[in-house]
Amino acid sequence: GDxxxxxxxxxxxxxxxxxxxxxxxxxxxxxxxxxxxxxxxxGLQLLLKAxxxxxxxxxKGFEATYRKETTSFHLEKGSVQVSDSAVYFCALSLGTAxxxxxxxxxxxxx
Amino acid sequence: xxxxxxxxxxxxxxxxxxxxxxCSPKSGHDTVSWYQQALGQGPQFIFQYYEEEExxxxxxxxxxxxxxxxxxxxxxxxxxxxxxxxxLYLCASSLGQGLRNTEAFFGQGTRLTVV
Numbered sequence: 727g728d729x730x731x732x733x734x735x736x737x738x739x740x741x742x743x744x745x746x747x748x749x750x751x752x753x754x755x756x757x758x759x760x761x762x763x764x765x766x767x768x769g770l771q772l773l774l775k776a777x778x779x780x781x782x783x784x785x786k787g788f789e790a791t792y793r794k795e796t797t798s799f800h801l802e803k804g805s806v807q808v809s810d811s812a813v814y815f816c817a818l819s820l821g822t823a824x825x826x827x828x829x830x831x832x833x834x835x836x
Numbered sequence: 837x838x839x840x841x842x843x844x845x846x847x848x849x850x851x852x853x854x855x856x857x858x859c860s861p862k863s864g865h866d867t868v869s870w871y872q873q874a875l876g877q878g879p880q881f882i883f884q885y886y887e888e889e890e891x892x893x894x895x896x897x898x899x900x901x902x903x904x905x906x907x908x909x910x911x912x913x914x915x916x917x918x919x920x921x922x923x924l925y926l927c928a929s930s931l932g933q934g935l936r937n938t939e940a941f942f943g944q945g946t947r948l949t950v951v
Contacts, residue, residue, distance in 0.1 A: 769942040826878030
């Protein structure tokens with residue numbers, strides 16, 4: 727079935743370090759891909775999305791490129807901040823429902 | 837704009853009991869979806885309501901049911917609670933059913949503990 731696999735956490739980085747969180751997917755059709763972020767005590771927020779192959783989603787310094795050939799949508803940021811500490815979820819949708827990965831916890835220290 | 841609001845924020849129930857969770861969608865949204873997020877896991881899709889009807893359902897038993905009212909607000913009902921139903925229940929609203937050209941906004945969730 728359709729699924730999302732993302733790298734296990736936690737990921738611990740120092741401020742200004744480079745971030746990569748890997749995400750790969752399996753889908754029967756052509757999904758839209760998403761990254762959501764969940765800050766402590768809050769609901770999920772959409773961070774970025776891409777709806778077709780080679781699209782790049784970007785927001786708040788985060789980027790991810792829809793790679794159909796490798797079925798991947800890796801999240802990157804060039805310089806993380808303490809305020810980026812949160813749980814990050816990769817997700818796909820083939821229509822109405824979102825299918826999420828298990829989440830990756832990012833902890834950034836100053 | 838209040839965004840998506842859910843109530844209550846926390847509740848504790850006993851095995852075998854029934855529970856009702858409530859969701860008010862973001863202003864202007866007509867579609868409500870419910871997700872279950874177990875501790876340390878990603879959210880899992882329960883079902884989606886649009887035009888007061890259940891339009892799509894995930895892999896959840898019939899103990900999970902819902903309703904959508906004419907004002908687009910929604911309820912999630914869970915009967916015969918099991919310990920394994922303990923989770924954060926998230927409501928998401930959107931304008932229209934498809935997510936390719938719209939965004940789903942999530943509420944902060946209801947933390948259900950079954951004892």
